[in-house]
Amino acid sequence: MSEFFTVLPPADAFAKLWAHLPTTPRAETISTTEALGRVTFEAIASPESLPAFPRSTMDGYAVRATDTFGASATLPAYLNLIGEVPMGAAPTFELCPTQCALVHTGGMIPTGANAVAQIENTQKVSEQEIEIIKAVGVGENTVNVGEDVAQGELVLPAGHVLRAQDLGGLLGLGLTTLNVAARPRVALLATGDEVVPPDSHTGPGQIRDINSYTVSGLIERAGGLPIRHGIIRDDFDALREAAQTALAQADVLILSAGSSVSVRDMTAEVINGLGQPGTLVHGVAVKPGKPTILAVAQGKPIFGLPGNPVSAFIIADLFVTPTLYRLQGCATPPRRPSVSATLTHNLPSAPGREDYVPVRLIEKDNALWAEPVFGKSNLIYTLVRADGLLRIPPDANGLSAGERVEIRLF
Amino acid sequence: MSEFFTVLPPADAFAKLWAHLPTTPRAETISTTEALGRVTFEAIASPESLPAFPRSTMDGYAVRATDTFGASATLPAYLNLIGEVPMGAAPTFELCPTQCALVHTGGMIPTGANAVAQIENTQKVSEQEIEIIKAVGVGENTVNVGEDVAQGELVLPAGHVLRAQDLGGLLGLGLTTLNVAARPRVALLATGDEVVPPDSHTGPGQIRDINSYTVSGLIERAGGLPIRHGIIRDDFDALREAAQTALAQADVLILSAGSSVSVRDMTAEVINGLGQPGTLVHGVAVKPGKPTILAVAQGKPIFGLPGNPVSAFIIADLFVTPTLYRLQGCATPPRRPSVSATLTHNLPSAPGREDYVPVRLIEKDNALWAEPVFGKSNLIYTLVRADGLLRIPPDANGLSAGERVEIRLF
Numbered sequence: 001m002s003e004f005f006t007v008l009p010p011a012d013a014f015a016k017l018w019a020h021l022p023t024t025p026r027a028e029t030i031s032t033t034e035a036l037g038r039v040t041f042e043a044i045a046s047p048e049s050l051p052a053f054p055r056s057t058m059d060g061y062a063v064r065a066t067d068t069f070g071a072s073a074t075l076p077a078y079l080n081l082i083g084e085v086p087m088g089a090a091p092t093f094e095l096c097p098t099q100c101a102l103v104h105t106g107g108m109i110p111t112g113a114n115a116v117a118q119i120e121n122t123q124k125v126s127e128q129e130i131e132i133i134k135a136v137g138v139g140e141n142t143v144n145v146g147e148d149v150a151q152g153e154l155v156l157p158a159g160h161v162l163r164a165q166d167l168g169g170l171l172g173l174g175l176t177t178l179n180v181a182a183r184p185r186v187a188l189l190a191t192g193d194e195v196v197p198p199d200s201h202t203g204p205g206q207i208r209d210i211n212s213y214t215v216s217g218l219i220e221r222a223g224g225l226p227i228r229h230g231i232i233r234d235d236f237d238a239l240r241e242a243a244q245t246a247l248a249q250a251d252v253l254i255l256s257a258g259s260s261v262s263v264r265d266m267t268a269e270v271i272n273g274l275g276q277p278g279t280l281v282h283g284v285a286v287k288p289g290k291p292t293i294l295a296v297a298q299g300k301p302i303f304g305l306p307g308n309p310v311s312a313f314i315i316a317d318l319f320v321t322p323t324l325y326r327l328q329g330c331a332t333p334p335r336r337p338s339v340s341a342t343l344t345h346n347l348p349s350a351p352g353r354e355d356y357v358p359v360r361l362i363e364k365d366n367a368l369w370a371e372p373v374f375g376k377s378n379l380i381y382t383l384v385r386a387d388g389l390l391r392i393p394p395d396a397n398g399l400s401a402g403e404r405v406e407i408r409l410f
Numbered sequence: 411m412s413e414f415f416t417v418l419p420p421a422d423a424f425a426k427l428w429a430h431l432p433t434t435p436r437a438e439t440i441s442t443t444e445a446l447g448r449v450t451f452e453a454i455a456s457p458e459s460l461p462a463f464p465r466s467t468m469d470g471y472a473v474r475a476t477d478t479f480g481a482s483a484t485l486p487a488y489l490n491l492i493g494e495v496p497m498g499a500a501p502t503f504e505l506c507p508t509q510c511a512l513v514h515t516g517g518m519i520p521t522g523a524n525a526v527a528q529i530e531n532t533q534k535v536s537e538q539e540i541e542i543i544k545a546v547g548v549g550e551n552t553v554n555v556g557e558d559v560a561q562g563e564l565v566l567p568a569g570h571v572l573r574a575q576d577l578g579g580l581l582g583l584g585l586t587t588l589n590v591a592a593r594p595r596v597a598l599l600a601t602g603d604e605v606v607p608p609d610s611h612t613g614p615g616q617i618r619d620i621n622s623y624t625v626s627g628l629i630e631r632a633g634g635l636p637i638r639h640g641i642i643r644d645d646f647d648a649l650r651e652a653a654q655t656a657l658a659q660a661d662v663l664i665l666s667a668g669s670s671v672s673v674r675d676m677t678a679e680v681i682n683g684l685g686q687p688g689t690l691v692h693g694v695a696v697k698p699g700k701p702t703i704l705a706v707a708q709g710k711p712i713f714g715l716p717g718n719p720v721s722a723f724i725i726a727d728l729f730v731t732p733t734l735y736r737l738q739g740c741a742t743p744p745r746r747p748s749v750s751a752t753l754t755h756n757l758p759s760a761p762g763r764e765d766y767v768p769v770r771l772i773e774k775d776n777a778l779w780a781e782p783v784f785g786k787s788n789l790i791y792t793l794v795r796a797d798g799l800l801r802i803p804p805d806a807n808g809l810s811a812g813e814r815v816e817i818r819l820f
């Protein structure tokens with residue numbers, strides 16, 4: 001395939017990829033305590049009501065509300081104390097008119113009672129008699145059966161990324177295991193005769209593999225399981241064989257292509273040989289990252305990332321991250337932190353493509369400034385020195401110093 | 411200690427806690443590939459220059475820039491092709507005036523050359539002769555030694571939360587292991603005679619433990635290691651013994667206190683018995699969450715969280731999360747996602763305290779609305795149904811429907 005290809009805007013490229021991919025994730029059953037950040041496979045309904053019994057929300061006396069009507073400091077209601085509600089058990093008594101019972105926060109409301117008079121609004125007259133100096137309404141200072149969740153109520157939808165409170169909520173209902181989307185296994189192949197593993201001494205002309213690790217980090221963040229297959233030499237048969245093996249064992253294949261045109265062309269050819277429909281997008285209207293390949297074979301997404309570390313990172317962030325969430329049944333990835341800042345420099349841009357510029361955030365004069373980190377797209381430290389990315393939209397001719405911009409943080 | 415205590419604003423409470431805590435984390439050496447989200451223990455300087463050799467950023471011909479000066483399509487420069495730079499090795503030749511050599515993207519610039527003419531701006535006249543139709547300046551289409559990182563340059567500060575690009579950058583320098591802050595071990599004790607484990611059937615008056623799991627999730631998110639010690643019965647000696655054992659084995663102790671006043675008082679007494687200086691803050695000007703205890707014993711932070719699930723979550727989010735980052739040497743936790751939205755309801759608030767209200771985000775009429783999720787602070791599902799928290803500042807008498815508000819997402 002030629003170097004000069006038709007480039008697509010990211011949204012169109014993504015839609016083209018997704019037209020060929022499965023919409024239902026693989027399910028797996030795990031312990032709820034291990035489910036932080038995982039995605040629900042199915043909607044979850046509550047098997048029971050929470051709370052399962054009426055509870056007090058205060059320390060005080062369980063009463064019949066009618067017995068307190070009109071009560072005040074000058075005209076208290078007097079009630080007979082018949083006992084104390086034990087914590088964690090049902091009271092052994094029922095409440096009759098003009099009776100009350102000591103109850104603690106979280107304790108069960110005895111049958112017959114329908115409100116709790118706060119301890120602060122009561123006075124103990126004797127061991128048997130309590131003075132109520134403030135009226136309470138029906139249901140006051142109590143939580144009803146099912147007030148938190150009713151039995152059968154939908155508590156979480158499918159495709160929901162589980163947060164700390166969700167785990168607590170599910171465990172509170174006794175749901176100790178649940179079905180979540182399996183974590184997508186993502187095979188990573190690095191290519192390039194000049195690339196050596198990070199633990200190698202670099203000889204003349206050699207550089208260490210960076211992309212396998214930056215992209216692994218993004219995969220992990222998106223809930224995927226990176227499987228690094230190491231560095232494949234720039235040889236068609238070797239790359240084809242490695243790609244076939246890797247794809248068979250994974251749900252997603254990512255090739256971090258060599259950066260020269262000949263190696264890129266070889267990567268495209270290898271990808272096309274993996275199965276139908278093959279390459280769907282060759283070239284995206286994104287800078288850096290134009291020579292990106294999006295493909296599908298054996299029902300699995302395949303990405304040919306550019307070789308330059310900055311391009312590979314930005315493309316993985318733009319395309320691989322949302323794909324991994326989609327494969328887990330989550331159509332919209334969780335929102336990323338972003339901040340508004342004032343741009344410090346003019347940034348030219350060609351219309352028709354999206355530019356992504358690494359920026360550093362600087363606090364100065366009580367304001368937040370976004371300073372572009374200039375550098376070629378093969379310099380990984382432009383991203384290390386940056387706090388986030390600034391997107392220049394495709395309809396702009398660039399941005400001017402002093403403009404307010406939104407920075408998407410890493 | 412009495413129920414009526416002096417409440418402190420969160421910032422003052424936090425400062426009081428931090429005056430008594432160590433500022434240096436424990437270090438641990440780990441593999442860089444496993445370091446995503448971990449915090450650097452020390453500043454890291456580069457052991458070498460990256461790249462270690464001058465590289466081409468284009469496919470083309472390595473040249474001496476002076477040999478191309480004035481070259482154009484109508485008046486090309488003609489250079490002698492003396493060879494091809496192999497990928498991943500040093501060229502075996504040097505470049506003399508009027509010579510050029512084929513070089514691929516990422517290839518080493520031969521000695522004598524100082525620029526690369528892009529292949530698109532050249533023409534092959536014969537096997538030995540190349541026509542250059544566009545002049546290149548010194549350094550054009552090349553990356554110099556150390557242009558990404560210079561040897562000895564500080565690449566990351568201490569206390570930095572490691573991101574995907576940081577791992578790639580460090581591995582690119584051959585730094586395959588690094589010293590990070592050890593993950594704080596956080597012991598969690600739940601109390602309450604009414605509380606049973608999530609895998610239990612609940613009898614009358616019993617509820618399942620929720621706080622151990624919501625707080626565990628927040629601990630994990632902040633880089634800590636939750637160690638759940640289960641549910642301790644409401645008995646002073648049992649709680650004291652469990653707290654002592656748990657504190658000895660951990661870096662942080664969290665007690666999720668029972669919700670009744672008597673149990674809260676017992677928790678305060680147990681905390682005070684663990685060592686000096688003991689309780690520093692008893693009561694914070696936060697709703698929900700007022701009856702919070704912040705303490706230090708044996709040089710370790712201790713938190714007495716309120717028993718209500720919503721209060722426990724909000725207080726853990728406000729105090730435990732930044733404490734865990736601080737214990738890892740990171741003074742400012744990573745920024746959290748937030749969005750602006752329009753408030754749908756009036757929200758009254760008492761001045762002098764911060765209120766935190768769970769809100770649901772709703773997209774309607776092309777705008778984002780923040781709808782409060784109303785419900786008592788013992789209803790965990792008010793947080794499950796919410797997308798984030800709205801903070802009502804202490805100097806406000808509340809917020810009005812229609813106001814623009816900032817929602818901190820979970």
